[in-house]
Structure formats: structure tokens, C-alpha cells
Amino acid sequence: MNKIIWYIVFLCICGLGFSITGDEILRRVDANLNFKNAIINAKMEIYLPGQQPRVKIFRTYIIEDQKAYTEFLNKEDKNIRYLKLGKQLWIHDKSENNTILISGHLLKQGMMGSDISYEDMLESEDLYSKYTSSLEGEDKIKNRDCYIILLKAKTDNVAYHSRKMWVDKEYYISLREERFAVSGRLLKTVEVEDFKLFGTRHYPTVSVVSDKLKANTKTIISIQNIDFDTSIQDSIFTKRYLER
Amino acid sequence: MRIALIVGCIFFSLLATSVVFPQDDEGLNFSGFFRTDVGVSWVVSNDSLERYSYAGRNTFRLDFINKDTTYGKVDGSIDFYILSGEKSRPLTFQTNGLLIGDEVLLWFDLRKLYLLTRLEWMDISVGRQLVKFGKGFVFSPINFFDRLDLTDINFSRVGVDIIRVKIPISDTGAFDIVSAPKIEITNSDVSTRIIFSVLGVELEGIFGYFGKDEYLRSGVSFKGDIEIGIYGEFVYNYNEEEDKRYYEFMVGGDYSFLDHFTSRAEYYYNSYDKDNLTPIQSIKLKHYPFVSKDYILLQLSYTPDILNTITLSYIKNLEKEGFILYLEYRRNLFQNINFYTDVRFFYRDISGIINSKINNLYTSLSFDVRF
Numbered sequence: 338m339n340k341i342i343w344y345i346v347f348l349c350i351c352g353l354g355f356s357i358t359g360d361e362i363l364r365r366v367d368a369n370l371n372f373k374n375a376i377i378n379a380k381m382e383i384y385l386p387g388q389q390p391r392v393k394i395f396r397t398y399i400i401e402d403q404k405a406y407t408e409f410l411n412k413e414d415k416n417i418r419y420l421k422l423g424k425q426l427w428i429h430d431k432s433e434n435n436t437i438l439i440s441g442h443l444l445k446q447g448m449m450g451s452d453i454s455y456e457d458m459l460e461s462e463d464l465y466s467k468y469t470s471s472l473e474g475e476d477k478i479k480n481r482d483c484y485i486i487l488l489k490a491k492t493d494n495v496a497y498h499s500r501k502m503w504v505d506k507e508y509y510i511s512l513r514e515e516r517f518a519v520s521g522r523l524l525k526t527v528e529v530e531d532f533k534l535f536g537t538r539h540y541p542t543v544s545v546v547s548d549k550l551k552a553n554t555k556t557i558i559s560i561q562n563i564d565f566d567t568s569i570q571d572s573i574f575t576k577r578y579l580e581r
Numbered sequence: 582m583r584i585a586l587i588v589g590c591i592f593f594s595l596l597a598t599s600v601v602f603p604q605d606d607e608g609l610n611f612s613g614f615f616r617t618d619v620g621v622s623w624v625v626s627n628d629s630l631e632r633y634s635y636a637g638r639n640t641f642r643l644d645f646i647n648k649d650t651t652y653g654k655v656d657g658s659i660d661f662y663i664l665s666g667e668k669s670r671p672l673t674f675q676t677n678g679l680l681i682g683d684e685v686l687l688w689f690d691l692r693k694l695y696l697l698t699r700l701e702w703m704d705i706s707v708g709r710q711l712v713k714f715g716k717g718f719v720f721s722p723i724n725f726f727d728r729l730d731l732t733d734i735n736f737s738r739v740g741v742d743i744i745r746v747k748i749p750i751s752d753t754g755a756f757d758i759v760s761a762p763k764i765e766i767t768n769s770d771v772s773t774r775i776i777f778s779v780l781g782v783e784l785e786g787i788f789g790y791f792g793k794d795e796y797l798r799s800g801v802s803f804k805g806d807i808e809i810g811i812y813g814e815f816v817y818n819y820n821e822e823e824d825k826r827y828y829e830f831m832v833g834g835d836y837s838f839l840d841h842f843t844s845r846a847e848y849y850y851n852s853y854d855k856d857n858l859t860p861i862q863s864i865k866l867k868h869y870p871f872v873s874k875d876y877i878l879l880q881l882s883y884t885p886d887i888l889n890t891i892t893l894s895y896i897k898n899l900e901k902e903g904f905i906l907y908l909e910y911r912r913n914l915f916q917n918i919n920f921y922t923d924v925r926f927f928y929r930d931i932s933g934i935i936n937s938k939i940n941n942l943y944t945s946l947s948f949d950v951r952f
Contacts, residue, residue, distance in 0.1 A: 383887055413917050413951050434711040438783045440810025442837050450887025550840050575752045
């Protein structure tokens, strides 16, 4: 009898030891996505029905989730630059020497016509501090074993009220994500097509973002190169640099 | 002819520079566009189209900037035009054009060409520059140095010849001193500006002297959010003669809705007493073309996707009869090729100076290729 009891206790301990909670998964996802600073060179391809993709190339400098500077390098948009400081976003049009503080309501619109909103760009990747999470089950995405976790916003100060994530069991990358409004309406999907190992972290290098409020559109973000935790001069995150 | 030769020399010097310094960090970066417009203009009187005329314009814009701007920059933008028909008529007697035949005019506009030196704690720039003070989109009384060109559907501004010293005071703040010097030093314009951001609101203050009319100008502007974006400007113009003192203000707001619509409204008021002015004196006013007491701008844009944009703009003189209506459709055909069509209706004189009953309707088709 004692043996049976000890066997049950052992199974319970093993179960506690190896089961994982939604919060733990989210923390590991955050650990992959969060960085102190980074310099990213990327390509954005915007797809519309029956059209050749519109291609935009940009370089972004980021310090944590507070500061970002982006400049476009393709010839059609090379006059456009963005500066994000906290929750504020300035756009500079070099051709007209004009800098505009973007109004809050415009932050929901697609950046440069893409499926990625300015709000997406401004939002911190530190999901754990903003969402509660629960493990909803398991699934396979592209033959990879995934946890399904459901995120619910802790505050109203977020772009999406809830999110559903399919997180790779081995690398803790969200391979698929659905983002919802308060009403439960699906607003956006994000699918990671490829990711790479950078030092100790896995990071998405090709992502497909689709704004479900638009008809049959998608934007593919391909990271061409990325330097994590490199030295970036603070002077880049100033209006002086934006208007240089 | 001499002007055309000078412009040609500048153009080929720039091209030669880019060839001589092809390395990544040396020489100049070139960009710009070629745009062709074909338009028809009608005189509208007694609710009928009475007289029409052809208006054509080809524009070649060349922007250039040195590649390494770490310590300074040369920033330029020149528009070269071939104007024909109605487009060439008002410019025929200007000196920076070259008439070819009866109606075709070669023309250029130096939008900006200036040198900027970047010191450790300030930037000094000299030459023709685009200066934008204030937050107003169309009405911007705080904008000291240039005027709005209402014939341009994009409400772009023209370059001014100035000396500018800009001192950063924080990541988002700066102190500016801008001067447009004249031969008679007392005729010069000079303005100081401070701009900074606090609690999500961008604030700006100016204090300046407008030499020719001997005005001291001081003003403030703000931009912030209360669900809708709101912004405003107030300027007081002080003159020694009491009856010439006046103030101006504008308030504006913008809001986007239903995912694809963006709206904007602006109201402008000035208290200038213009009753005894001649039309020529009125045109010389600093707040021209908004000479009447008050005006309103209403604008609605519909952007269903990255390819298509429709914009309707309406500017109304609230004191006198007169309005302008613009309707523009823009289509991105390919990565770097755009198509535009627009209709512009000028009902009487928006400035309120001339009591004319002649109206004008203009419509055009355009393409541009960016490089």
C-alpha cells in the first residue's frame, strides 16, 4: 500500500516538475524577443490582390522598447524617417524639411501602407508585463510541436485585447499568432516563416503579417541582418538626427 | 538665356560630381521624379463653361545631398519645368524662364540649396531652405517666412533665403534663430523659436521681427491628443501704429475612422483692419492669401489600400464669397510609378481682395516616375 502511495506522490512530483504553465512559456518567448538594443536591416513586401508586391527597405535602430529610429532606403521612400520616443512618434519628410508629431488616432493605421500599424511598431515586446497567459493545449504548426497559449490584457493600454499564440515547444518562438479586439474580432495574424539563432536567442527572420480588416492583403517582413546588443549612440534617438 | 545656361552648368556639375566620386561615402546622392501633367482650364461664368484653354507641365525634380552628412551637408532640390499653354502664360515675363516659341516656357525653381555645418552643440545653415514653423496644415500664422501656394494641390511651401542657427536643448527640443537678411538691414526678418515636448504635447513659442512692415511678432503653438488630434496657433503682431496691430489664431483637429478615412478641419481668424487697403497693399500682407477675417478648411481622405487615395479639400472664405474645392485621386501603378487625376474649382477670389464673379475650373491627368 505504501509503495502505491509513494508511486502516486512520485508521479505528482514528476508532473509538477515537467509541466509548464502559460506564464513560463510567455517568459521564454519574451526572452527570445526582448533585447537591450539592436540594429535591424529589413525588407518589407506589401502584397495586394492582383498586384506585384510593393517593396520597402529600411534600417531600424532600437533601444529596449523605448526608443526607435527608422529610415527607409528604397528610392520611393528614402525621404521618410521615423523617430519613436516612448509613446510618441515623429515622422520626418526630408524632401519638405518637415517634421510632424503623429496624432494618436493615426497610430492604428498601417505604416507606409503595410499591414503593420504604427501601434505595432510602438508596442513593447515585453508581453509578460502586459498580458496574463494560460496554456490552452497543444498543436502542430508546419510539423513543429507547439503550445497554444491565450493572452489576456492586464490593462487597456495595449493595442490588442487578447492574443492566441502557437509557441514552438523546442525554441519558444511564436510560429503563429492571432490578435483580437475587445469584441473578439480577429484583427491581425502573424506567421513566422523562418527564424535563426543569434547568440543564445532564436529570433524570427521572416514573418507574414496580415491585417484582417483589409481584404486579402499581407506584408512579409524579411530581416536581412540584425545586430543584437551592439553599441548605438544615444544621439540617434533625437530630432536633431531625424532632421539631419 | 543666361539663366538657362547657369542652370545647365549646375546640372552638369552635379552629374560630373556623382561620376567623379562614385564611392559609397563620397560624392552626392541623387533622387527625384519626372512628372507630366496634362490639364484643361475653363472660365466658369453664369453657371456655364465659357472659355477653355490647354495647360501642360512637365516637371523634372532633382534632389541631391552629399552622402556623408556627419559634419555637414549640401542639400539641394531643383525643379525644371517645361510649361505650355495656360501654365506658361503667367510666367512669360519672369526672368528665370526661357520662352521657346509662343507658348512653351523652360522654367526652373530652386526649391532649396543650402549648406549646413554641424558643430557639437548647434547646426548652422545658410542658403535657400524650406522652413516650417507651427502645426497648421493650411493655415499657419506662426509660420513666419513663407507663403502657401494655393495653386499647388499638395499645399507645399516655397524655399526662402535665410541664415539659421539651431541649438538642440533636449532629445526633442530645440532653440532656433532664423534670419532673412535684406540689403537694408532694417528690412530684414528675424525670428527666434523654441520647441519642446512635455506630457505628450508638443509646444512651440516664437518671437520675431518682420522688418519691412516693422512688426514684432510673438506667438505659441501646440499639438496634442484627446482621442482626436488637436493643434492650434496664436500670434500677436505688434506695430507702433495702433491701428496696424492685430492678432491671428488657428485651431485644427484631425481624426481617422472606419480604418480607411482621415479627416481634418482647421479654422483661421485674423483681426487685421484692412478696410482702407488697396488690392496691391492687401497682396503684400504677411497673411496673404487669407486676407479676409476668417476661413475654414475641411478635408477628407479615403485610403482603402496602399495603391489608392482619394482626397477632398475645401477651403472657404467665411467673411466673403469665395472658396476652393480640390478633389484628387492618386493611384500607385507600380513600385515607383504613380497616376493622378484631379479637379480644382476656384469660386471667386478666396483672398477676398477682388470682387470678381469669375470662377475657374481646372482638371488634369498626371503620371510620375520616381528615381
